[in-house]
Amino acid sequence: MLMKKRTRINVLLAEQPIGETVVVKGWVKSFRNNQFISLNDGSCFDSLQIVVDRDDVEEKILKQITPGAALGVKGKLIESRGKGQSVEIDAEDVIVYGPANPETYPLQPKKHSKEFLREIAHLRFRTNTFGAIFRIRHAISYAIHQFFNEQKFYYLHTPIITASDAEGAGEMFRVTTLDLDNTPKTEDGKIDFKKDFFERETHLTVSGQLEAELGALALGQVYTFGPTFRAENSNTSRHLAEFWMVEPEVAFADLEENMDLAEKMLKYIITYTLVNCSQDLQFLNDQLEKEESQKPKNERSAMSLLDRLQFCVDYDFARITYTEAIDILKKSKPNKKKKFNYIIEEWGADLQSEHERYLVEKHFKKPVILYDYPKNIKAFYMKVNEDGKTVRAMDILFPGIGEIIGGSQREENIDILLDRMKEMNIPEEELYWYLDIRKYGSCPHSGYGLGFERMVQFVTGMGNIRDVIPFPRTPGNAAF
């Protein structure tokens, strides 16, 4: 039996062509009463109810309709006789494309823990929660491209394999084709990278920023959106070894314009998902409410997921300097009562995540942009302020996530930049290409990096970053 021209379930539910004979294909969520199949094809959160008459369908086929099985169904779309759904299909033909052995299929029609599903990440797409998360992840990705396109930015593909070891953004993964059991050596006994594929040491990128700066100082405004790799042994709910980062870079923009762009982008993304992912978000919202209701009252969050998202869109982010933040923290209760693990005593201290969390979740109760940090706790390329002590850096802090964006105005004065590089032991020779844009037609420019998965975490309300990327890469984990 041939079944062509399948209609996606989201289209059927939106258009509801009652009385038409249609073909749908998808995977069984549940089969109730030997009569009602709940079929999901991934096109939307909702499943479609298929009604089979067990006298019309062979026993052999009926036996194969179990959770996870792939089916094709042909039948007439009718108004549902039951409650719970508006339309259903009165099945005429059912094909089983691929059965799913119920003795071994790990997904049951019940709630599973996210930790368990992470162990079977290749199958977790089939669940309600992860279906919703990955549809939303797509929408956020699309919204980012749409935002920058509307703002007249160019999407720049920066390299994934890089030679420079000087970006200072963390430990790097090595890229090599050398035989590790028999590496060629130079005369003084070191590994001879001249014999390697690129005839030099290479690594996976930790940031596309330096390359993006080169693009921005010709194309005006560009953004990158690609995979980024950090070989840090980070074991937290906010870090991945392989993650995606969005890095806009704008010529002639100062730090204020940089902050404006970042805030506008974040609000655009959230608004886009509220409009286009309402059903998936509603489901995640309700799931989180249920989880919250299990917690003791003082640990529950004040706002629901949907309220938090709407709040972010409706109100301006708080903007304060590092210096103002230190004042607030010094006067704060947890600092006076020594509740912080790191007590803030003087200007210049690096802020710990407990401090950032206090500012965002207790003091301002909304996203916070911190700027003008002490220069000695920030990267070499950030523009030094006139006070000589601070740099034009900014971090955007979100509730529950911490730093979601880190950015700065870049130092465009080559003499100051060279001094900074000497101070911080950054080798000049390796970055000659980066310095060249300061030699020829240098200009003020700014940019930032958005942690894409952290954004998806915020929008979906997921506590662990491993649950918002299809195949998480973390220390000790790269199985599939």
Place this chain on the structure above:
RNA sequence: GCCUCAGUAGCUCAGCUGGUUAGAGCGGCGGACUGUUAAUCCGUAGGUCAUAGGUUCGAGCCCUAUCUGAGGCGCCA
């Protein structure tokens, strides 16, 4: 990398102060059921208590090490 907590059936968990044969719900298997909504009902199988040592007359429970997972910290996005 550091600190804390956890690991009992396929999944989620209970298991008292160390004491006889290890418990439930869901799932599986067999059956019933034509308006169900994580369907329901009847019956049934299923365990190297993470692994390796140790203490004890006796260990799921106590101790040590290892592995795995979670939460927190650092690094950062």
